[in-house]
Amino acid sequence: MTEIAERLEELRDRGLHRRLRLIGGPQGPRVTLDGRQVLLLCSNDYLGLANHPKVRGAAAEAAMRWGAGAGASRLISGNMQPHSRLEKRLAAFKGYESALLFGSGYLANTGTIAALARDGEVVFSDELNHASIIDGCRLSRAETFVYRHGDVEHLAWGLRKAGDRAALIVTDGVFSMDGDIAPLAELAELAKRHGCRLMVDEAHATGAIGPGGRGSVAAAGLSGEVDVVMGTLGKALGSYGAYVCANRETTDYLLNTARSFVFSTALPPAVAAAGLAALELLQSQPDRVGRLATNARTLRNALAAEGLEVGEAGTHIVPLAVGDAGTAMNLCERILERGVFAQGIRPPTVPEGSSRLRFTVMSTHRREELERAAQLVGNAARELGLSADRSAVAQLAA
Ligand SMILES: Cc1ncc(COP(=O)(O)O)c(C=O)c1O
Helix, strand or coil, X not given: CCHHHHHHHHHHHCCCCCCCCCECCCCCCEEEECCEEEEECCCCCCCCCCCXXXXXXXXXXHHHHHCCXXXXXXXXXXXXXXXXXXXXXXXXXXXXXXXXXXXXXXXXHHHXXXXXXXXXXXXXXXXXXXXXXXXXXXXXXXXXXXXXXXXXXXXXXHHHHHHHHEEEEEEECECCCCCCECCHHHHHHHHHHCCCEEEEECCCCCCCCCHHHCCHHHHCCCCCCCCEEEEECCCCCCCCCEEEEECHHHHHHHHHHCHHHHCCECCCHHHHHHHHHHHHHHHHCCHHHHHHHHHHHHHHHHHHHCCCCCCCCCCCEEEEEEECHHHHHHHHHHHHHCCEECCEECCCCCCCCCEEEEEECXXXXXXXXXXXXXXXXXXXXXXXXXXXXXXXXXXXXC
16 A cells, blocks of 8 residues: 555544535536535625626627736736726726736735745734634744634734734734624724734635625724735635735735745736626626525424524524534535535645534525425434534523
8 A cells, every 4th residue: 555545544533535526507605416416505706796797798809809828927928908907997896006916816815925924023813713824924034923713812912922023913804713803893803903914814704794794893893993904805705716905015016026826827817807797797796795695594493393403693603513524524425315515625725623514695586495404404413413403492481
């Protein structure tokens, strides 16, 4: 057996081996998965824009006009009108002076954090931050202080200890696997008091929460006050890529020093054009954001009525805690057999012992299908001994 084969075997033994599933068509509330129609409850295409005719049309048109690829990094010869148009529009939407596009959210986080926190400084990171933030901290060569999830007291203690070495606080706005929202007002206050920057990752917040879908920073009334707001185009905005909003000085600095910007090919122009079309749709049809919230409530309530614990957070990300990785995958397969697809999430995406199904709703789901899905999940969970008896829940509610 090769060493690689042994490592794969170990992953299998721990219930952590992953494989790809094949989606036969565009994203939507219902998709064909490995040849079967299923209800899709684990896409980040929250507003149903990835397959919107205007977004597809904009991508197709831009591909015909600008070609399939940008051909080079932005700083060499890959900077095109679709990039700069999208940057201007994103900055205005988020209430910032300037925006800078990156190839993906992963690249935006790693490049930006490593540029803003340097050797000898300290970066402060929530323990449940996304892997791309964790990797950005690792790349930065700064010391990383990981504070307990959402615990501003713990963070304040770390900041006091770091003194003038404190460079950057970084947090998910909406946490990707739990759906809860960071205590942004307190974080902004601490950043100000300790003279360090605050960076918020709005990957799951843009298009999903806040006024007109402007995100968690806008929802907290902190637009322009949070120093760096990162967001992605591959989730609610239905395309691919990411951006960082900040003042012009900061984006100019990132353009010069963020290695994942400098040394990486510009986004394909069609992808940027699709992102712009999606942003225009979000701004002209803000009711999509309201429908997303309504659908989230529907699913959450329907799962709770099945005796399932779905966490406190009220956003469109609805985690169903299972615990053990193997059991989470077992539940995932059982509901898939019944036509509902919500991927099991295991370590290292979530901490050991906190495997789960991560349900995400889309604004395009229908109420009845969400309620029906919750019943199917409830039945499967009961088969595995994971949820309270329905009659017991009904009695409690009475
Ligand atoms: C919170 C968060 N930040 C960053 C990313 C990375 O974004 P992208 O998929 O564009 O690389 C993700 C996506 O998975 C995410 O959930």
